[in-house]
Amino acid sequence: MMIYMFSIKWVLIIQISDVLAQECFPSIPTHTVVPSCPNTELELHIAHYRKQCYSLATIQNCTRPLDFRYHCVLNKLSTKAVELCAPRIVSQGFCIHFDEHTGILAENYNMDCTKFSHPCPKRFLSSDVMQYKECTSTIKVSSGLNFLGIKKRDVYHGESNHWIIILAIVACLGFTISIFMIFHKVFEKTAKMQMCSHRKEQREEMKMENEENVLYDVISAEAPNETSLMLENLNASDSASFQTMLKQLDLDKYLTLFHDHGVDNMKAFCLLTQNDFEKFGLNKGQSLKCAFATEHLNRPKFN
Structure with missing residues (x-):
């Protein structure tokens, strides 16, 4: 009997999560960026009281009031921690992130929390994600960048791609400029050779003409017309x-x-x-x- 009730419970949760995987605009104005997510029970109670998601739960129409809960998760880029009120979803062993454009929570398939040093279960509710600290580790922006999360490669993967693109563009420009310089040198050398050849021909023509004039003058001087x-x-x-x-x-x-x-x-x-x-x-x-x-x-x- 207990197993049967447990199965029904999880089926209902999955069905609810499917419904919640839609846009929920009431969640969007509730999200705020915070330095970090609650780390203790006391901090969690203070955050619940400060956010007062229960007061909004009765007027939103995204889900049942009971499922409209406080969350502290990463944003979609995993660059900052975000507090918000949103419908909870069921995770299949992945960390949760918040999409600021659609106002919904979703699984981050790049962060499999079952493989962390303190792993999460294969199924858990999104409102419990704060229990798995490595899911809420993020980048702190100050005078420099400190990468505090275990999944560093995932955090700055986009930035690395940007640098790769920039380096590729610079390399292409350098190659293009080199080719242009080579063609310019070849063209300049060819033009100089043609100019020298033309001047040589002119000098030879002038020399022949002068010789003909001298010969004509000699003949004219020796033989009066x-x-x-x-x-x-x-x-x-x-x-x-x-x-x-x-x-x-x-x-x-x-x-x-x-x-x-x-x-x-x-x-x-x-x-x-x-x-x-x-x-x-x-x-x-x-x-x-x-x-x-x-x-x-x-x-x-x-x-």
Whole structure:
């Protein structure tokens, strides 16, 4: 009979805990951060009196008034102790934490209290979690950080992940910058090589051009051109013949005669300067006529 009643009791507790695993907003305003949870019976009685969860139990609608109890547990991140009034739940051997956003208590599956140095039973009510001190050990924030809990790895696991992410980002940035510097050096070296090659080609072209100019000057100095020889051989008789031709022929006939016969003296006279025209007794009009003829010499021949 006793075993039967005990089984019914635990079934009812499990059913109640399933109902309580829902949001309970009346619990949210009751939670306060405390330095630590009660460690003695006296401290627990003082906390019960200070919190007065029994007065709120009659007006909340999350659970039965009898199950709306005082709790002192860790927050979800296990970084601080929290006092609150909340529906109690049944734990399957794990520490309890409070979710500040939903206002419910839940099991912390990262903290199996059955494996602690002072283990908890495989099943217990959340309102009794203060009996298992290692479930309420947390971080105290002061001038430094003291990790007082046995499960240190669980407490600062999130912080370690942050540092890993930061180090990974720094490593990626360092690698990217190194690759950029390598490409920059290669590009700079290639640009310098191309510039040196271009300058070398320019120097070689200038050298060849200078050599050609020197050779041309030497040839010109050693072999006077045909025009210079013709100008030196002009005489007064040639001038008279040229004057007569300019007077008698208009420009078109003069050009036709010039192109058809290619008279050397005519070509030589057309290459004279204004001063040379005056020396041979040619007037300005005749020199202009010859200038027009000279201009036409540079055009294609008449058909």
